[in-house]
Amino acid sequence: MQSPRTVALVGQPNVGKSRLFNRLANKRISIVHDQPGVTRDVISEDMGPYTLLDTGGIGLTGKLTPQIIQDATEEQVEFAIAAADLILFVTDGRKGCTHLDETLANKLRSTGKPIQLLVNKIDLPELEENVAEFSGLGLGDGLAVSAEHGYGMDELKDTILDHLGPETIEEIDDSDEPRRIRISFAGRPNVGKSSLCNQLLNSERMIVSDVPGTTRESVERNLDYETKGEGTWHFRLVDTAGMRRKRKVDSSLEYFSNLRTKDAIESADTVFLVIDAVDGVTKQDHILAESILDDGRALAILVNKWDEAQAMHRSGKLEEYSSLKEFKEFYEESIRKELFFLPDSPILFVSAKTGFSIERILQTARQLDAIQNTKLPTGELNRVIGDLLERQPPPMVRGKRFKIYYVVQVGNRPFRVRLFCNQPHRFEKSYRRYLQKGFQSHFGFPGCPVFFHLTGKEQRYTEES
Numbered sequence: 300m301q302s303p304r305t306v307a308l309v310g311q312p313n314v315g316k317s318r319l320f321n322r323l324a325n326k327r328i329s330i331v332h333d334q335p336g337v338t339r340d341v342i343s344e345d346m347g348p349y350t351l352l353d354t355g356g357i358g359l360t361g362k363l364t365p366q367i368i369q370d371a372t373e374e375q376v377e378f379a380i381a382a383a384d385l386i387l388f389v390t391d392g393r394k395g396c397t398h399l400d401e402t403l404a405n406k407l408r409s410t411g412k413p414i415q416l417l418v419n420k421i422d423l424p425e426l427e428e429n430v431a432e433f434s435g436l437g438l439g440d441g442l443a444v445s446a447e448h449g450y451g452m453d454e455l456k457d458t459i460l461d462h463l464g465p466e467t468i469e470e471i472d473d474s475d476e477p478r479r480i481r482i483s484f485a486g487r488p489n490v491g492k493s494s495l496c497n498q499l500l501n502s503e504r505m506i507v508s509d510v511p512g513t514t515r516e517s518v519e520r521n522l523d524y525e526t527k528g529e530g531t532w533h534f535r536l537v538d539t540a541g542m543r544r545k546r547k548v549d550s551s552l553e554y555f556s557n558l559r560t561k562d563a564i565e566s567a568d569t570v571f572l573v574i575d576a577v578d579g580v581t582k583q584d585h586i587l588a589e590s591i592l593d594d595g596r597a598l599a600i601l602v603n604k605w606d607e608a609q610a611m612h613r614s615g616k617l618e619e620y621s622s623l624k625e626f627k628e629f630y631e632e633s634i635r636k637e638l639f640f641l642p643d644s645p646i647l648f649v650s651a652k653t654g655f656s657i658e659r660i661l662q663t664a665r666q667l668d669a670i671q672n673t674k675l676p677t678g679e680l681n682r683v684i685g686d687l688l689e690r691q692p693p694p695m696v697r698g699k700r701f702k703i704y705y706v707v708q709v710g711n712r713p714f715r716v717r718l719f720c721n722q723p724h725r726f727e728k729s730y731r732r733y734l735q736k737g738f739q740s741h742f743g744f745p746g747c748p749v750f751f752h753l754t755g756k757e758q759r760y761t762e763e764s
């Protein structure tokens with residue numbers, strides 16, 4: 300997925316970053332960082348071809364001593380270097396080039412990132428001559444602008460687009476073959492994976508064809524399902540040898556490698572973890588579910604052999620429940636308790652033996668597949684994470700607080716979100732879970748895991764979730 304391009308405004312306090320931001324974003328009411336209610340370190344605006352960031356709130360606390368100004372501005376520059384595709388370095392054309400401007404320019408030059416020097420506060424023609432002095436920074440010609448009066452804005456907008464170049468056009472798939480949703484079944488031996496596959500394959504509405512070139516280890520089949528009124532649904536069932544061949548399993552390692560037929564799981568759009576209704580959730584199911592999510596796959600749970608529960612109900616063995624529906628609700632709740640880490644995965648009650656609810660498996664595969672195509676608007680994503688941070692700020696560790704400046708989606712299938720922060724190592728596991736849960740409950744992507752990747756100042760590396 301092409302991540303949205305970002306343009307960041309950096310520079311010392313009072314050079315006019317907020318004004319420039321408001322001008323470019325056409326904000327009539329100016330948003331500035333010290334305004335009550337605006338506690339975000341970074342303010343962003345979706346500009347269409349790119350996202351504009353004002354970094355001016357990073358690191359500014361209390362009194363602005365020269366040291367705080369220097370540290371804060373350097374932190375802003377660090378962040379912009381990590382996060383932005385283009386950096387707009389703003390200087391004050393009235394004040395002239397300062398020592399701190401030089402320090403920042405040196406830092407920026409060494410990164411190789413595209414940088415545009417802006418000389419702001421050029422409100423009058425006679426101030427134009429002040430621009431020349433900034434050429435010593437080694438960042439090329441400065442562009443004279445006046446955020447206050449709006450001078451130079453059209454040129455600035457064009458310059459930004461020139462730097463960014465055209466947006467990459469997403470490839471158009473013009474093959475005749477329909478896109479197929481890849482599904483696979485995982486689970487312990489004897490939970491009914493093969494039976495479920497057979498039930499699907501033998502459906503009257505299903506046209507099955509083998510995919511040539513499959514290996515002995517895994518078999519892929521194209522499934523075309525003729526719906527009642529919704530056209531044909533196209534799937535590819537990724538079946539594995541481990542599932543088809545029945546053999547004695549003698550080592551625990553082999554047992555576990557049979558449990559999760561890794562290739563099939565990794566290449567699926569949606570994995571169905573099959574649980575035996577009679578046995579309930581076992582420890583192995585727990586391990587499997589976790590590893591499927593760790594692999595970044597969308598996960599739904601199938602409680603198979605539900606015909607057994609139906610039979611028990613008919614013979615009066617579930618009399619403590621007022622109805623089978625109530626038992627089902629109880630059962631679902633207990634699965635959610637056992638597998639507490641599930642990202643709100645759909646849980647289906649099915650029977651491979653009777654064909655009960657089999658079609659819902661296909662509906663669920665389509666539902667989860669569609670969710671995974673979602674592109675998250677950067678503004679909304681930042682608001683959601685920002686609200687979560689405010690509601691429950693990260694704990695202080697040795698006098699320092701973990702901070703997230705800016706968030707952007709960098710992938711889907713699975714969802715990947717990059718968090719630009721101050722110190723990645725302060726991001727605690729429990730806080731990661733809190734954000735993941737908050738993300739889930741806002742966006743509501745049932746069954747789909749989300750990965751947070753951290754990019755921070757101290758260690759310029761990415762930490763996997």
Ligand code: GDP
Pocket residue numbers: 486487488489490491492493494495542603604605606607649650651652653
């Ligand atoms: P796999 O090892 O997960 O592929 O399991 P199988 O599909 O081979 O099924 C294991 C056993 O469970 C077989 O004896 C099946 O007949 C039985 N079975 C599978 N699905 C169902 C079901 O929905 N209901 C009942 N009652 N038995 C089932």
